[in-house]
Amino acid sequence: MKNTLSLALIGGGNMASALASGLIGRRCAAADVHVIDPGDDTRSRWEALGTTTATAPDARLSECRVWFFAVKPQVMAEVVRQCQPWLRPDTLVISIAAGIPGSAIAGWLGSGSVPYTRVVRCMPNTPALIAAGMTGMTALSGVDDPDRVLAEELLRAVGDVLWVADDAAIDAVTAVSGSGPAYVFLFLEALIAAGVEQGLTPEQARQLALATFHGATQLATLSPDSPAVLRERVTSKGGTTAAALAVFQQHGLTDIMREAVSAAARRAGELAREFSR
Incomplete structure (x- = not known):
């Protein structure tokens, strides 16, 4: 398989499943996907596909090139902080958590007063579940051109994408296509x-x-x-x-x-x- 990608799905619900269905077998093998979810039934479903799973963030995260956060916004801060110990300098972090600014994620992942800015924030919509979605995307300063290409490729697995300037523009995306x-x-x-x-x-x-x-x-x-x-x-x-x-x-x-x-x-x-x- 060309350009194999190691991917962590932090939150294994519907959106993560939609993303994986567009990537496994095309961009990565199931064994290259690590899913973190506390639900027994959810993990069993992923394990049946051939992925590795865990109930909470673990050392396997350090082997994953991309972290894809797909958890509820209410628990995002806690989950991100739990993942932070396994962050590497080349980890690309992609979030679809509604209402969470990229700057907040960067702060939670950072070390001391230095934020981790290799973060892409996305706002998909529910037609992504049938690969007909529309996703708004914005990148922080640490995201270089290859990272942008990779992030766009990942989200194109569930539909079209549109890059916007910042978190304020993501609020507008939320209002138009998200809702x-x-x-x-x-x-x-x-x-x-x-x-x-x-x-x-x-x-x-x-x-x-x-x-x-x-x-x-x-x-x-x-x-x-x-x-x-x-x-x-x-x-x-x-x-x-x-x-x-x-x-x-x-x-x-x-x-x-x-x-x-x-x-x-x-x-x-x-x-x-x-x-x-």
């Missing part, structure tokens, strides 16, 4: 319910809504035109689409979306301050 699937699901719920009110069966309304949303997003992805232009092409003056869009405008859909995303970004910043204490 975004919930906005889409809410819209789909409402569209399906409206279809049922118009006489469709729930199954028919669901099929129509899902196919329409999928087709529209695919068209927007592949078209060189902006969503605004695509919307205008669908909207005939005095037609059915115009009638529907007028209702959206009447109720201020654009303002509602702006306020919703702003609220999510603001909450992301609050969580960052809370969890990084």
